[in-house]
Every structure is written in structure tokens, then in C-alpha cells.
Amino acid sequence: MNCWSCQKAVGPEDVFCPACRVLQPEPPGADLFSALGLSRGYDIDPDDLEARFRARSRQLHPDRFARASARERRLSLERTTRLNDAYRTLKDVRRRAAYLLKLLGKDPVVEARTLHDPEFLEEQLELREMLALAREKSDQRTLALIATGARDRLAAIDEEVARLFAEADPGEEALLSIVSALARSRYFENVVAEADPTAPPAQPR
Amino acid sequence: MARAIGIDLGTTNSLVAYVDDRNRPQVVVVDGKKALLPSAVHYRMDGGIEVGGAAKRGAAEKPVDTILSVKRFMGRGPGDIQPEDRGIYHFDETGSLVKLAVNHGKRSVTPVEVSAEILRVLKRRAAEHLSGPVGGCVLTVPAYFDDAQRQATKDAGRLAGLDVFRLVNEPTAAALAYGLDKRSQGTFAIYDLGGGTFDVSILKLTDGVFEVLSTGGDTHLGGDDFDRVVAERLLAENDLSSSPMLLRGAIAAAQKVREALTYQEMIEIDVDLPGGRILRAKLSRDDLEALIRPVVERTTETCLGALRDAGLAQNGGKKVDGVVLVGGATRTPLVRRHVKSIFGQEPLTDLDPDTVVALGAAVQADALDKGGRDDVLLLDVIPLSLGVEMMGGVVEKIILRNSTIPASATQQFTTYADGQTGMVVHALQGERELARDCRSLARFTLKGIPPMPAGLARVEITYSVDADGILAVSAKELTTGIEQKIQVKATYGLSEDEVERMLVESIEHAGEDVAERFLVEWRIEGERIIQSLESAFQVDGELLSPDERAHIEKRIKGLREAMTTDDYLAIKAWIESTDGASKAFAERRMNKHIARAMAGHRVDEFAGQVRPPDDQ
Structure with missing residues (x-):
């Protein structure tokens, strides 16, 4: 690739042209991982992710380009928008998993439609009945128990997903297990949101 | 050189600040000895306009012609005006915009125009104080301002002849001033209770990055x-x-x-x-x-909501590392006790709650002007979710509240009737489920969808929010590639044409006023140039040949003569000519002083003082 401004060669990792220091567009085909300088993968250290987000923000943010050329301002806006999207997606483990599945050709929403798990649904119905009753009676103790239980289940799901992604080359079966785990996590997220008014709102995927 | 300024356009008071040569933010004294300019505008019967303390003092006598707390009307439609805000004002009920009728109905003004009058005065005072024209500007808005209110504020800035670099949320600006002052790290809550608006923001400060985690507020509480x-x-x-x-x-x-x-x-x-x-x-x-207790207690839920959204409310509420008070109303002892009870700690009050927002705005304006500062970066969020109306009047959220801006998101929609060739895109802002409970931002129709059975067309709607928190929407039919893009102009906002017309009118209407302002500004600039050249002659006169010096002195004489007239264009022309004639002199002086200053120093000691060429 060549710099749009001075035409000198620019590498795919170069945010700025090494010759003229002008901001470059994101290389074609880059995913959200590369927006943060990461290679594609589920295992991400949250502190490292946050540090990368801050470092990239310092480089790309429109505040640094208020006096720059129109083209650089536009690139800064585009790249920062993308960076924010990447950080939002990757910092949440389940959104990250859903995004990875999409990159691997499995749309978690579409795939989940074909899942049938009557046992799980039965359990959910019972749980929701308990939840409704506790909410009606403002039974804080039971609500707290339900929330804790759902959080434990979410933690177990997250562990399962991490284990499946850690397999050398997750096959069709492993990917479908992840789809199923993420679909189940959605139910527990809703339970937490309803049982614990102090929980932050669940993020869409 | 023009200097960047920061303006806190408040409900009851407004301020302007800048960053001085020693890198410290300073407020400008605008009204007698005060930095606070009352946000009061009096439309006199003789057509003159009074702004600030004088207008406020006469407000009881001329209640209809004196507009107070105009911020409460910004970006609002006629139907949004609360009965207690209608007060004694008379409204011009024609058209879809809020217009205040003054001078027995002989004149009607929009809230944007009223705000622009306040901004004009601040700009003028800043120019006088800085002895030169002002450069770019940061305007602050309540964090909880929606798209329409932000757009209106930006329009007011433009109408006042300001080059608006950026809108910054008030609590974020306050955090910036505060954090820089204290070199803080950690998680902070900013509790901002102003004259008419309440905001709370939770921020995380790490190595100079101010990341807003969540924000909440009430634009009708203060x-x-x-x-x-x-x-x-x-x-x-x-x-x-x-x-x-x-x-x-x-x-x-x-x-x-x-x-x-x-x-x-x-x-x-x-x-x-x-x-x-x-x-x-x-x-x-x-x-x-x-x-006042019931009013103060209305802030509790908002604070708890912001803590929850920031993920800090669980397990009995992990404490924030500090709470900063902003806004004059936080001086009230009850408010302080209330804040303490919500956050479980004594709030910090080291900085003046009246000026801290303007100081932060000045820091940000200065940073933008210099192409960013290495030690600070603000990462702000949108306060309210943005969505689109679906069949049946429900809202599908496209960008969630508290998303870091700039942000963008795309969703696909389809047609609901066979042969449908158009699709209405109705953009909304708010957290409620139904469109009628959210704020309508804009509505447009994507036309030219080829007729096909229901559910087959693919329409992609993209929402993009820029760094000011202002939305643009585009819709694209994927099978044909038909695309429409609009910069959302609020349903009750001013159209581009209207802003344009007002700009023209304000110049025609107040032609003399404008001339006078320029006259003051250019006279000050002329005075500055003459003074600096004369002192330069004394210090470095030997750098000029007698001919060269005469050449410059001739220009100075012309400039002096022009300054005795009212012709600001002539003054401006003579300033430019004097500048041009003395350019070589200035360069020689620069070389001489650099050579002297560098003797005995290492070059890298100067690195921090030399601005890279792209900053000019």
C-alpha cells in the first residue's frame, strides 16, 4: 500500500505514514481485533485490551485532528468510530464470542434458531416463575439468591466457551456448542437484569 | 495570533475562559468585576439589545422583553414547553419553532438567537481581554442534552460568529479541569447541579485519558x-x-x-x-x-442509575474514588449532604463550582487548537439511546446510551407490504419502548425501492454519531444501491437555510453593531502591533537600516491615522500592511534571540516550546 498523501510505501501495521506522518486509512479486510492491534482470538487480557484502547485513542481521536486536513479529519473520525466499536465488542466476553463466531462463518442468531433443548427451556420456565413470584412479593432474599445462581451459571458458560475456543482448531461441533452456550447465556443475563436492579443493562450482540 | 476559547453557556450565568501563555486556564472578567455574565437578554423597545447584569437587573421591570433561562427552550418544540417555563413570556405561535414575542409582538426571536446574543458578548469580551480576535471555540452542553438541544447550541455558536471546534459535556469539562489540577487517577462521579439542568457523569481517569463510563441527568432540574x-x-x-x-x-x-x-x-x-x-x-x-428537599431528592435515582450503568452499583455499590461538585446550586448545604449520602463520601470542593466547567472548556479548546495534547484526551459518550421507529410504533435501538463517541451502527430492515417502494425512517432518541415517548429527531422517506414481495427488500440503516454527539442517518436499499444520507436536523430545530437567513439578518439588522465590534477588535489589534513594534525598535533597532525603519514607520503612521477613524476595514488593511512591512524585522529578531537563548543550552531543552509547523 502507498500513502494517500505522499505516495510512499506504507505497511499494514502503520497507523501513520512513516515518511510524511499523515494518518492512513484502515487496511482493507481488517477486523475488529486488528483495530486494536490484536490477532484474532478469544483469549484477551482485559487490562491489555484497555491499555491498547487508550493508546489507540490517543493516536486516532478526532481531538488530535481538529486543525488537520479534511481527509485526515474524516479518516480520524472513521478509525475512531471503528476503534470504539471494536473495544465495545471485544471487552464483553460474550459479545466477543459472538463476533468471533460470525468471523468463523457461524451467525449465532441464525444458528441458535435451529437449536432445540426442551430440558433447558423447562428449567427456564421454572426459574422465571420463581422470579415472578419473588418480584411480586418483593422477596429480596430470594431475588438475591436467583441473581447469584444465574451469575454462577453465566460464569460456567463463560468457562465452557473459553475452553471450546481454546481447542487447537475448533471444529463444527465445538462451534455449535458455543452457539448453544451463548444462546443459553442470554436467558441468564435477562434473569440477572430482572432479579438485580443494580446490575448494568445487558449489552446486545 | 487568535486564541482558542471555552464557553460555559449556562442557564443562569455564562462564562468564557482561555489558556494563558503559562498553560493555565483563566476565566475572563466580563461584567464589571465578575467573570459570570448573567444569561439574560433584554430586547429594548428602541431595537437595542442589552445582555448580562444590566438586563437581569431590569428583568422585573421589563419581564416580557427580558429573556432569562433561555437554555430551557433550546432545541425544544412548541409542545415541549413546560407551563412553569412559559412564565410571563409571550410566544409567537406561528410555525413549528419556539419563538418568543418581544416588544409588543413587534419582534420575535428564537432561543437560538437569544443564546447567540449572550455568546456574542462573551466573544467580544474575550477579544477585548486578549487584545486580539478569538480563534476556535469549545461550547459546553449538559451531558444529558439530546441531539436537538446540541444542534441548537451549535447553531447559536455559529450565529454568534464563533468557529465551534467541539461541543463538550459540562461534567466532562469539569472533570478535565479538576483532574488536571489534581493529577488524579481513578473513578470519579461528577455531580453537576446548575441553574436549570442536572447531570451526573461517572468517569475513569487513567494517565490523562478521561473516559466517561456513564452519564445521566435531567435537563429540567436545577x-x-x-x-x-x-x-x-x-x-x-x-x-x-x-x-x-x-x-x-x-x-x-x-x-x-x-x-x-x-x-x-x-x-x-x-x-x-x-x-x-x-x-x-x-x-x-x-x-x-x-x-427544596423534594427537588434535591429527584437527583438520587439518576445518580444510582449512572452508577449502575457504569457497573459500579453491584454488591452494595463499589465506591467511586471521589465526587466532584459542579454548578452554583451545589453550594447549598443540603445538596452537599445529599451527595455525601448517595456516594458515601465527602464531596470534593477545592475548585469553584461556578467556573470549573468554563476552565475545562478552555483546556479542551486549547488542546484542539494545538492538534491535541499528549497529556489529555476526553472520551465521551452519548447520553440517550438512538433508535428507529418500527411498525406498530415500537422503537428499535440502534446505538445504546453510554456508547463512546464517535460511534456508528448499522441494522437491516425490510418492507412489510407487497410492492412497497418507499420506507419512512423515523429517528428517535430516548430509553422508552414506544416512539411516542421518545424524542423525535428526524423523519425522512427512502424512495425508489423496487416493488417486490413483502420482506424481500433489504434496507440498511446506519446511524453515525460524531464527536459532538450529533447524529447523521443514512439508509441504503441493498439490491439497487439507492442511498440517502441526511445530517439529522431536529424536527423542531432550525434548518440550514434558517440559520443562513438569520446570519444574514443579524448582519443586516445589526450592521452597525457588527461594525462597532470589528472596530473595537481591530483598534485593539492595531494598538498591540504599534506597541510591540515600538518596543522592538528600542531593543533591536540596530537590526534595521534607516531606510527599512522609515519604511515600517510610514506604515505605523498610516495605521495610527486609520485608527482615529471609524473605518474598521481601513484599520484592518493598515494592520496587514504594517505586519507585512515588519516581517523581515520580526524574523531577524527571532534569529537573534534564538541564538542568544540557545547559547549554553542543549537543543532538546527547547523541544517543548517549538510548535510543529502543522499547528499553525
């Missing part, structure tokens, strides 16, 4: 509400009916009472009301607190 409840009580105690006219007098009395009770336990004063009546105000701090 110190004004304290004054209103106190005023109503005073009127009732004096057996006076609450006519809008008397209420305005009583509100002025309430302000005095409230300020006094910040520092004393009891107050008893008589206040003259319009029409020769006297209002006896006797109130203890306990009485005051009983009256």
Missing part, C-alpha cells in the same frame, strides 16, 4: 427550581397571588434568600416588588431545606 418553590412560599406567606409578574420579583428575592442561607441559619429581609408592593421574606435554613 437551582431555578429551588428558587421557584421558595418564591411560591414567600408569595403565599405574604398573601399575594402568584401572577407571573409578581413571581419574577419573588424569584429574585428567593435567590437572595437562598444564597444568604448557604452561610447563615436565618434571614429576614423586605424586598420591593413591581407595583410598589413589599415582600417580607423570613426563612430559616430548616424551612429552606424542607422546601
